[in-house]
Amino acid sequence: MPTAPTVPVVGGGRFPVHRIYCVGRNYAAHAREMGFEPDREAPFFFLKPADAVVENGATIAYPRMTGNYHHEVELVVAIGGSARDVPVERASELVFGYAVGLDMTRRDLQLAARDKGRPWDTGKAFDFSAPCAAITRKEEAGNINAATMRLEVNGELRQQSPLSLLIWSIDEIIHWLSLYFDLMPGDLIYTGTPEGVGPVVSGDTLRGTIGGLEALEVKIGR
Template identity: 50%
Template sequence: MNYAIAPSPVVSLPINGSDQRFPVRRVFCIGRNYADHAREMGATVDKETPIFFCKPTDALVSDGADVPYPQATADLHHEVEMVIALGAGGSDIPVDKAAALVWGYAIGLDLTRRDLQAIAKAKSHPWDVAKGFDHSAPISALVPASQCQVNEQTRISLRVNDTMRQQAPLGEMVHTVPEIIAALSRLFELKAGDLIFTGTPAGVAALQRGDRFHAELEGVVSLEGTVT
């Protein structure tokens, strides 16, 4: 293929315990998937209509890289989330078939320019500039589903400068992983390589330059980094 400009490199994630990497196709996210987080944001949960948005693949920050504080904000917030990686996809996937599509798990942060999000909400504008900015998705290595156990009792957590900020069991999610996959597949044709950030519990707060964070998917994988 003769390209007019050099093509962008394939975005990929490390795989725990392997020299292979996982190529990323799309990054989907679900909002308001923990009721206590929705309440702290002054919102309600509509079980019948999940809220989805996307981040660009090059927003991912992996391999232990630092996270630069973004431009155009004075209120950068953390949102710790379990991330699932799909090994297969489809459209209109039944809930009872969805879990089999999960290739692996990670822990990540959905970083949010909260001040820009508040402005967008007030004007009924899209959230893109608040969610899809550069370096807005720090993420750990992936752990294959065949090598770990994740269930309703598994906890996600986030410490900032050794202080616990967020923690909750996955059982508190409003929409389960199979339900998220099924709902997304009614809106998009999902494919191998897709990532899904599955929502954040209460406790979101600001990050500052110099902050150190430690996110964990209990018993599976962790993520450490520094905001620079």
């Protein structure tokens, strides 16, 4: 029997993963680079399987069935309580902690599905598509909304943005998500990526950082 996926917690312990939710187009500049004008319509979500999680320091095989494999660095919110229909003003009570994550994407498959009005699963919800650094508890993370997120590939800066530029804030994301799903301890929410997404190839090293959190580093294998 396969073991349940977990993510380390800074300072000790493990965080069992229940579900992985992702928010689409939550930075204006990234929405534009993907061909859309950003707005404040209700956010949309997609899911990845819990066992798509990859721990810090891992080497990820270049995935099959793609020739356009992209990085998307994101703030990950770890949920520590259960609730539904959460008011925005109480959403922060559900947060256990935060981590740096990557929403790895088979961009060619995602765009082909999008253009045909089909689900994104083959482009987004594949094996090893959700690297995640150790989770820093909320009370130890500082003011996460004032932090800046960065991604370097082989030491070259690819993505950088203040988290304050989220179209939908962390609390608003939790509120909206709880209207569609019963949130549970162990849920991870990947909150969206800024502009600068692009391809990676075998041999590349990716390093994501958010001030106050453990840095995430993974390598692309063959």
